[in-house]
Amino acid sequence: MTALITLFSAPKPFTNPHIATIQRNAIRSWLALGDAVEVLLLGNEDGLPEAADELGVHLIKEVKRNAQGTPLVSSLFELARRHSSTSLLAYVNADILLLPDFVAAAQTLLADGNPFLGVGQRWDLEIKDELDFGENWDAGLRQRIQEKGVLHPPAGSDYFLYPRDCFTWMPEFAIGRAGWDNWMIYWARREGWRVVDATADLPIVHQNHDYSHLPGGQPHYRLPETDVNVRLGGGRRTIFTLSDANYRLKDGLVSAVPAHGARFWREVEIYPLVRLHSRLLGQLFFALFHPRKAWGEARGWLAYKLGRLRKRH
Known part of the structure; x- marks a missing residue:
């Protein structure tokens, strides 16, 4: 089967044991999607080369960074396009578990024939240990979502699914800081692409974690680089959220939001x-x-x- 989607991400350092565990879980869930996806990791953070080698995933180390050493989103998107040939690309945060629904949803959106940005809410879940990705692995995860998952408010985005001809330009945002994900929705609306809220058909799981990997242990939205991201994106008026999606994917059908x-x-x-x-x-x-x-x-x-x-x- 020819791959349909290239999943790419810029993981955090693997020095924190819990962060390392949930990132391995996430990447293994992507690989479990089968031949429809290719996985590409970007960066040279501590422990990342060893993890990529362990998981058998292609790694590109040369990523452009800002003055603080934070990878630039524009560089990640450019490298993913340059090192892939799939019809679709998807940036996914490295703590996000994907289920097989991701491939089905991607096929539906691609078949729709219009330029689009696929986004959606996440389910927050406490996961401390390595997961088993054996046969029917997703059934147990779905049960955990139903029993203990909390649907995150539509204020942030953890994946962006889009055709490879979209997002060929963007400001030099810092990854892992707030603001740039809001700009993605704004820019897609500005360009006239369909912004599709796929929450109903495409469940994703965020493995909860602390912020010890960030300067001062602060949440990303409190860091100065977030202010820079907001400024680069055009200011507060371009802070769009999932509520600004103008289409939705539900029961395999794409329809306009009334x-x-x-x-x-x-x-x-x-x-x-x-x-x-x-x-x-x-x-x-x-x-x-x-x-x-x-x-x-x-x-x-x-x-x-x-x-x-x-x-x-």
Whole structure:
């Protein structure tokens, strides 16, 4: 069978025993999807070459990084495209377990014939030990999801499935920091591609972990690199979430998300951004729909500027 999808990821260092375990679990789940997928790991973090060799996965070490040494998302996407020939590409966070539904969903989206970005919510689950990927391995995992899984709010994305001709350009975001995943949804909407919420047909599992691998043990959204990501992506107005998907995949069918009620007004609010490509009008529409938030942002910006002026004098 010819591979359909190249799954690529930039794992964290394998120095933390729990992180190492859940990353091996994740990669093994991808390999368990069979001949329909190819797996590509990117980076040269501690323990990654040894893990790639152990798992029999292709590794590319030469990844561009920012001044802090964090891999750049643009480099990861470029390398994945250059070192693959599959019709579809999918970036997947290295702590995410995929089930066989992933391949079926990908086939459905590709057959639809339109440029798309496939995204979806994750199930959060406590997993401490190495998983067994023997025959019918996914049945036990599905049961654990039903019994102990918690569906994560539609505020973050852990995979991005897309045709190889999409996302040939992007800003130099830092991986593992907030903001860039929101930009992916914004950019797909801006380009007129279908943003498909595949949550119903494509369950994925996030293996819970701490943030000890990050500077100061802080969550990624509190780090300065997150602020840089948001700025590179165009600011707060381009922070789109899964709620901004305009299509859904359910029961094997792709259909438009009905635009009524709050959904209708959100589409009106983002119209200048996704249709007119005007950030100025996007800011104006935001102020019209959210005057208190807009005023709060303006006051915060003014206080910041005044503070800098005082420091200079």
